[in-house]
Amino acid sequence: MNRHFSDARYYFRRGFEHLYDGLTEETEPLRRRLMEMLGREEAEEAGPQTPRERVERGAREAATQGRQAVRKVRRRVR
Template sequence: MNRHFTDARYYFRKGFEHLYAGIDEETEPYRERLMERMNREMEPEVEVGPQTRRERVEYGARQAATRSRAAAGKIRGRVGRTSQ
């Protein structure tokens, strides 16, 4: 059953990524006109996230460490509450 939830979460996230990209693409002409009328330049799009394989691995390792620390904290909290 857990696999189904994992799959659903994956496709849900992918769906929102596509939705965001579509909205971004559709609203670009309006944003350009608005920035032009405000006499401002569009900010260049900044690539977010790791680019090279090494950066992706390091980023994943940092995320895994953060998640494991958070999970350990939750477990400590549960154990602390039940042992009292």
């Protein structure tokens, strides 16, 4: 029974990932037009190119967010 739940969770997550990717792709022209109308230039995407670099960047961002959350909690406790 537990296997069925983990399988369902996997496919549910994958479905939402595909939904997010599809919506992002479909709304890209609208986003570009809006940015153009607002007079904002798009920054060149100098992001990581390889999956390894993406994972490393995600790990750094997660660590930063974790440290910020700990600071926030410590301030509240004081």
